[in-house]
Amino acid sequence: MTPVLFYGVPSGCSFGSIVALEWLGLPYRLCRIEMPEVVSSDAYRQINPVAETPALLTSDGRLLSESLAILNHLGAQGIAKGLGFAQGSAGFDRLNQRLAYLNTSFFSAFAPLWYAFEHGSEGEEKQALRAYGQASVTKAHADLEAMLGDSPWLLGEKRSLADAYFIGIARWTRYHEVVDRRDYPGLQRLYEKLEADPAVRFAHAIEQRQPAVSAGGFVGEAELEQVLQELRKVA
Incomplete structure (x- = not known):
């Protein structure tokens, strides 16, 4: 499963996770969550019961919330690029x-x-x-x-x-x-x-729904209901 980052707009702290994914360079999708309307909906609470962004659907189908946890998850995959470090170091x-x-x-x-x-x-x-x-x-x-x-x-x-x-x-x-x-x-x-970083410029463009050129592994946006359907299939 291609990971999905649920990012909040306008100006959510999930911005940092978009930048991190771009730096990591592995395939990922994005799911836009409008705040406060969609983030507090019953649909999104199936992703994160506390109704906050960001949340991450991992490649093995797990749902992860909280920026600190998500960034550490991504960092573990980016040790070779210097984005993260081995636990205990x-x-x-x-x-x-x-x-x-x-x-x-x-x-x-x-x-x-x-x-x-x-x-x-x-x-x-x-x-x-x-x-x-x-x-x-x-x-x-x-x-x-x-x-x-x-x-x-x-x-x-x-x-x-x-x-x-x-x-x-x-x-x-x-x-x-x-x-x-x-x-x-x-x-x-x-x-x-x-x-001035390309990943940051990309994240700004994504938030503002402007043409965005990925320097990482972005493979497209997914609607919330689409992701929920994917999760039902693998449940």
């Missing part, structure tokens, strides 16, 4: 450390801002949420800038799946405008380098 531990930070502190820093944005908060509630979010996002950027240091990539001299995950979250600043990334020159340099 120092590289594996460092990658997990970066992914865990991105998946918790960096990601969750935006949570109060997204709540205010998506729920139409006004007045004192909006002010409180934005103040809390701004403080959280500012701290997360400062901490990640310190972790990056003078290194070209989040793990050092070579790109890794941590960089793929970073770019999917870092772009959220354009929605909320609570930090200026130029105040963090290392992160700005990393962001610009990733934005």
